Amino acid sequence: MERVDLILTDxxxxxxxxxxxxxxxxxxxxxxxxKIVDIGEDVKNRYFxxxxxxxxxxxxxxxxxxxxxxxxxxxxxxxxxxxxKVWLEEYIWPVEGQFVSYEFxxxxxxxxxxxxxxxxxxxxxxxxxxxxxxxxxxxxxGIRGVLSTGILDFPTPGAKTPDEGIAKTEEFIKEHKGSxxxxxxxxxxxxxxxxxxxxxxxMDVAExxxxxxxxxxxxxxxxxxxxxxxxxxxxxxxxxxxxVLNSRVLAAHMVHPTDEEIELLAKKxxxxxxxxxxxxxxxSGIAPVPKMIEAGVIVGIGTDGTASNDDLDxxxxxxxxxxxxxxxxxxxxxxxxxxxxxxxTREGAKAVRLENKIGTxxxxxxADIVLIDANQPHLNPLFDPYTQIVYSSKGxxxxxxxxxxDIKVLNKEVLVIEKDYVLDIAKKWKEKIEAxxxxxxx
Numbered sequence: 279m280e281r282v283d284l285i286l287t288d289x290x291x292x293x294x295x296x297x298x299x300x301x302x303x304x305x306x307x308x309x310x311x312x313k314i315v316d317i318g319e320d321v322k323n324r325y326f327x328x329x330x331x332x333x334x335x336x337x338x339x340x341x342x343x344x345x346x347x348x349x350x351x352x353x354x355x356x357x358x359x360x361x362x363k364v365w366l367e368e369y370i371w372p373v374e375g376q377f378v379s380y381e382f383x384x385x386x387x388x389x390x391x392x393x394x395x396x397x398x399x400x401x402x403x404x405x406x407x408x409x410x411x412x413x414x415x416x417x418x419x420g421i422r423g424v425l426s427t428g429i430l431d432f433p434t435p436g437a438k439t440p441d442e443g444i445a446k447t448e449e450f451i452k453e454h455k456g457s458x459x460x461x462x463x464x465x466x467x468x469x470x471x472x473x474x475x476x477x478x479x480x481m482d483v484a485e486x487x488x489x490x491x492x493x494x495x496x497x498x499x500x501x502x503x504x505x506x507x508x509x510x511x512x513x514x515x516x517x518x519x520x521x522v523l524n525s526r527v528l529a530a531h532m533v534h535p536t537d538e539e540i541e542l543l544a545k546k547x548x549x550x551x552x553x554x555x556x557x558x559x560x561x562s563g564i565a566p567v568p569k570m571i572e573a574g575v576i577v578g579i580g581t582d583g584t585a586s587n588d589d590l591d592x593x594x595x596x597x598x599x600x601x602x603x604x605x606x607x608x609x610x611x612x613x614x615x616x617x618x619x620x621x622x623t624r625e626g627a628k629a630v631r632l633e634n635k636i637g638t639x640x641x642x643x644x645a646d647i648v649l650i651d652a653n654q655p656h657l658n659p660l661f662d663p664y665t666q667i668v669y670s671s672k673g674x675x676x677x678x679x680x681x682x683x684d685i686k687v688l689n690k691e692v693l694v695i696e697k698d699y700v701l702d703i704a705k706k707w708k709e710k711i712e713a714x715x716x717x718x719x720x
Contacts, residue, residue: 282310282327283683284645289332290652291663292317294639295339295623299616301663307337309645312683316641330688334653335677336663338619339639340400340646341592342626345492345530345551345580347406348423349378349386351393352707353585362498362560362586370585374407376714377707378435383411385703391419392700393590395692397673398648400681402590403528403551403580403630405465405492407436409450413460419694420681422646424630425450426465426492429480431473440476444483451487458682461632463490463528468497469513470504474520481522490528490631496539497531498562514539523548528629530580531556532570533563540566544574549629552621554599556582568603568612578629579622591673596622600668615668649678651690 285308292302294317306321307314316325350370357369383406394402401422404412409425416423427436427450429443437443447464454460466472466480477493484491496502496513505513514535517523525547532550535543543550552567570577579599581590600618604610627637635644650671652658657666657675679687686694 279324279326282308282315282325284309284680284685285321285325285327285329286332286337286647286649287322287329289335289337289649292337292639293619293663295620296638296640297624307639307647309680309683312645314639314641314643314645314647317639330678332649332678334651335649336652336667337639338398338648338650338667339623339637340648340679340681341398341622342578342630342637343394343399343402343581343590343592344528344578344626344629345403345405345553345582346390346590347583347585348390348402348404348412349383349406349408350583350585351389352382352386352704352711353583354588356585356711358559358588362562363500365560365586373711373714374435377710378407380408380411382707383408384415385707387412387415388695389700389703390584390590391415391421392692392695392697395419395421395679395686395694396676396690397591397593398650398676398679399590399592400646400648400679401626401630401632401636403463403490403492405467405530407434413450413454416459417457420459420684420686422459422461422636422681424461424463424490424492424632425454426463426490428465428467429476430467430471431476432471440472441479444476444479447480448483448487451483451489455487455489461490461630462487463492465492468494468501469516470501470508474509477517477522478520484526489526491522491526492528493530495529495532496534497557498560499534502534512536512539514542518542518546525549526631530582531562531565533557533565535566535570537569540570540573540575543570549576549578551580551629552577552599553580553582553587553595554602555595556586558598558602559588560586564602564606567599568607571613571617576625576628577621578626589673592622593667593671593673593675597668615662615664618668619664645680645683647680648676650675651677
């Protein structure tokens with residue numbers, strides 16, 4: 279028998295989420311050196327090591343949140359029930375201008391990581407400020423992050439000019455390239471907040487260091503109209519025209535592409551992060567996800583930040599996505615349960631260019647695995663595990679979370695950061711923001 283680091287035995291279902299949707303029943307998984315080394319009924323007879331018995335559990339790949347702003351947990355619900363432009367300009371940006379710092383981002387990210395781990399997220403894509411603070415949290419707690427600092431043409435908490443933001447991003451990339459948990463990226467905010475020069479300079483960096491280009495595109499009708507008035511083209515065509523539309527682009531939201539633009543996205547290999555709940559709450563619209571998938575566009579699932587969602591529950595997000603598009607397109611076969619779960623796993627990994635490492639439960643892949651507790655009334659009778667996960671389960675049904683072979687959540691308890699600690703952080707910042715509001719009102 280061969281020694282391994284961890285064995286998961288007697289799992290009711292293993293949904294590998296590979297291209298064939300391979301599925302195992304009543305099986306076991308062996309893990310060594312952070313990777314999956316074997317899957318099968320005979321694993322118990324061939325390997326020995328620390329063992330977790332997983333009766334009543336469904337194993338899936340770690341969930342991937344393809345678009346968020348992690349530190350905005352500290353602004354959860356702040357300025358709600360306003361249009362995106364009003365929400366940003368009158369609520370979010372003024373508070374960020376006052377408070378955003380290394381400490382703010384570190385604290386907000388710790389809350390976000392607790393919440394994401396508890397809900398089965400093992401990798402997330404972030405765009406915010408002071409991403410060095412995010413990196414410090416991720417390296418300490420051991421969760422994967424594709425991290426980019428937001429670059430805009432006006433002063434931000436992280437940089438006075440876009441050139442300064444790009445230069446700082448380049449240094450961040452150099453520092454973290456090759457890290458186990460940190461995958462540096464570059465994040466020009468959007469085509470309506472970044473000039474063509476800024477967008478092109480950002481792409482030069484992305485190509486130089488072979489990193490993801492993370493950007494908001496066509497999130498609102500206001501954005502589309504603004505770009506058309508300023509540059510004479512819709513956002514996607516504008517980006518294509520200036521030469522920054524290619525396979526390293528991860529486009530957040532993509533709510534309002536034309537049919538012609540959808541074909542262009544597919545042709546150029548652009549990936550999309552679909553954020554249905556944020557788009558609904560901000561009344562931005564409903565992205566034509568079925569059309570994009572049919573055209574061959576890779577679409578992952580994102581939550582957006584908790585100030586506009588207001589949670590980081592990716593299972594809840596895929597449930598919303600699946601039902602939303604059935605209703606909108608008046609077709610119950612649209613975005614079925616397997617497709618929806620794939621968006622949060624395999625397709626999400628493709629969207630962030632990490633499909634060779636994560637996104638499926640397969641031999642040789644990183645051991646990023648989530649176990650869902652299926653032994654609950656609202657998940658039974660269990661005729662189909664994909665259906666039950668997408669339509670019946672919640673993020674809090676996650677029982678165990680493993681990242682890189684290390685146990686982060688066990689028996690529904692986050693092991694790497696305490697619940698009371700993150701609640702104290704939230705209370706501290708609530709008091710600071712409320713004090714600012716009172717002072718402003720006076």
